[in-house]
Amino acid sequence: MSITPPKDGWFEAPTGFERTWVGLALVWCLLMFLAMPYWHFKGKQNSTGEAYTVTPEAFLERTNRFVETNKTGEKIGGFDVVEPAPGTDIYLAARMWSFHPAVLKLKKDSSYRLHMSSIDLNHGFSLQPMNMNFQIVPGYDHVLTLTPTVAGEYTVLCNEFCGIGHHMMTSRIIVE
């Protein structure tokens, strides 16, 4: 048996409570829709929208050069501490299953241009406890202008499931 259409005149416009709830849902949808452009202009955690194409090899080379020239000699948990000069370009490469460099030391109230890219597949940049989230995509150098305003220790987590070692993929940003 095939599906038969309903009889003519089946539609009844919502009335009473049904009408109220449909109306409320519609108003909420419109508010949420308008919140997107509002937050884009008013929020302080937006992407700059600045991105370039880059090969994984080239990005890894830039990151290695950045680490070599800015490492302090100090180690935390066996990882080199990298302390770039304020106002400079800084690099963070994501790969299965670590961030490179693993420890970044930044100065409070200084701005940095943070370049992020992936060496293999999709990863995420989740800054905790701020809860800022960005995608790290291979082939693209995504630039964020970062100005830490609160001193402390922050954890960077990968928030895109990227395989068996995903849960171990963390790094640290120390703001002094």
Ligand SMILES: [Cu+2]
């Ligand atoms: Cu990951």
